[in-house]
Amino acid sequence: MKKLFVIIIFSFVLFLIEVAIFQIFGSWFKPSLLVLLVVYSNLKFGIRYGIATSLICGILSDSFGSGVFGAHVVSFISCSYVLIAVKKYFVEFDALSFKLVLAGIFSTLNIISIYFINSMFLKINFGDVFIFVFLPEVAATVAVSPFCVDYLRKCDSKLLN
Amino acid sequence: MFQSSRKKIIYFLVLALPFFILFLNQNTFSGLRTTVVSVSSWPIKIVTFPLKEMKKVLFYRKTFNQNKVLKDENEILKRRLIEQEELSKENSRFKDLLDFKSTSVFSSVAASVIGRDPSNWSAVIVIDRGSIDGLKQGMPVVSSLGVVGKILEVGSKISKVMLLTDPSFSVAAIIQHNREQGLVSGTLQGICRMQYLSPKSKTNIGDNVITSKLSSFFPEGLLVGKVIAVQDSPSSPTIECFVEPVVSLSQIEEVIVLKMPQK
Numbered sequence: 145m146k147k148l149f150v151i152i153i154f155s156f157v158l159f160l161i162e163v164a165i166f167q168i169f170g171s172w173f174k175p176s177l178l179v180l181l182v183v184y185s186n187l188k189f190g191i192r193y194g195i196a197t198s199l200i201c202g203i204l205s206d207s208f209g210s211g212v213f214g215a216h217v218v219s220f221i222s223c224s225y226v227l228i229a230v231k232k233y234f235v236e237f238d239a240l241s242f243k244l245v246l247a248g249i250f251s252t253l254n255i256i257s258i259y260f261i262n263s264m265f266l267k268i269n270f271g272d273v274f275i276f277v278f279l280p281e282v283a284a285t286v287a288v289s290p291f292c293v294d295y296l297r298k299c300d301s302k303l304l305n
Numbered sequence: 306m307f308q309s310s311r312k313k314i315i316y317f318l319v320l321a322l323p324f325f326i327l328f329l330n331q332n333t334f335s336g337l338r339t340t341v342v343s344v345s346s347w348p349i350k351i352v353t354f355p356l357k358e359m360k361k362v363l364f365y366r367k368t369f370n371q372n373k374v375l376k377d378e379n380e381i382l383k384r385r386l387i388e389q390e391e392l393s394k395e396n397s398r399f400k401d402l403l404d405f406k407s408t409s410v411f412s413s414v415a416a417s418v419i420g421r422d423p424s425n426w427s428a429v430i431v432i433d434r435g436s437i438d439g440l441k442q443g444m445p446v447v448s449s450l451g452v453v454g455k456i457l458e459v460g461s462k463i464s465k466v467m468l469l470t471d472p473s474f475s476v477a478a479i480i481q482h483n484r485e486q487g488l489v490s491g492t493l494q495g496i497c498r499m500q501y502l503s504p505k506s507k508t509n510i511g512d513n514v515i516t517s518k519l520s521s522f523f524p525e526g527l528l529v530g531k532v533i534a535v536q537d538s539p540s541s542p543t544i545e546c547f548v549e550p551v552v553s554l555s556q557i558e559e560v561i562v563l564k565m566p567q568k
Binding site: 162214 | 467471
């Protein structure tokens with residue numbers, strides 16, 4: 145129960161930071177902090193809490209957007225499953241390069257799944273998605289991932305102990 | 306073994322259920338969406354308030370210069386307004402003579418922007434007015450410069466506004482100088498695309514695009530933006546052009562909602 149509470153707080157705080165970052169940097173620096181949280185909670189707390197995180201983060205993202213409701217939920221849950229499937233091959237959890245690669249892979253996966261879901265309901269140009277969604281989001285997510293993961297670790301050890 | 310397969314079924318259902326939700330009527334979740342946005346709006350207001358104030362201090366010089374220019378412009382406009390009022394009175398006298406129906410003037414509500422959708426997939430803002438203030442889904446949202454968007458969802462005290470640049474947004478519009486009809490829709494690029502223009506139409510860069518009377522949500526004649534590029538449509542024997550919105554949508558902080566009866 146305590147873990148779930150921590151996850152809810154993290155989801156909400158990271159979402160608020162995303163909104164605040166947008167106010168400062170505009171559309172060219174939009175890290176997907178919620179993807180990082182989904183990855184983090186899957187690795188730290190396991191698949192059940194990973195799915196709970198995916199649900200909370202997905203509902204938050206879908207509520208504020210204009211797109212189809214559930215797109216982010218499906219995308220985050222897919223990311224959780226892929227992460228659990230490949231988790232056994234991970235060796236070094238703490239290395240900086242590992243965090244960067246993981247952030248890059250899962251933000252890419254998230255964008256690809258949302259692209260496929262949205263293109264079922266809307267006409268979306270792939271070139272536009274690549275330039276205006278993929279590049280700014282993946283670059284920003286990779287850039288902030290080491291700091292974000294470190295802060296999440298510090299905060300959750302304080303909250304859970 | 307039985308327990309393992311049961312686990313797999315549960316995990317499959319966890320993914321399949323949200324996927325099934327995608328195909329349900331989106332209005333089903335309107336209540337959930339507005340509740341989440343309403344609950345989040347207060348913390349968002351608190352977080353963004355110092356950032357907005359900081360921005361005002363940082364851009365003090367720019368604002369000061371802009372204020373000077375606007376004061377001068379205001380003086381000119383005041384003079385023009387007096388002339389226009391005279392013309393308007395004259396016009397209404399002529400209309401009375403011709404027994405025209407008087408055009409209804411819409412009432413409006415001013416609102417402040419309290420939040421934005423942080424994702425790159427959509428262009429949505431949250432405003433601090435809702436159904437208590439008489440707002441309804443589909444009402445046009447404008448600024449002093451032109452079209453901003455339309456009301457997407459309404460909560461009791463907040464509403465979501467779909468901006469002009471959202472990929473799901475579309476509005477019937479015309480090129481002001483040649484009266485050519487087209488459909489303006491949003492793109493992920495932060496600008497709009499105007500489609501279905503006749504290849505014979507002489508559309509030029511810099512032309513104004515205004516809302517058409519065919520639009521079901523917007524009153525006729527509101528400025529949408531300016532044409533910044535013209536090209537052949539790849540999918541149909543028409544031409545299309547890119548339109549830069551006249552309103553700076555990433556900077557906008559106050560909007561006006563027109564309480565227009567829907568057609």
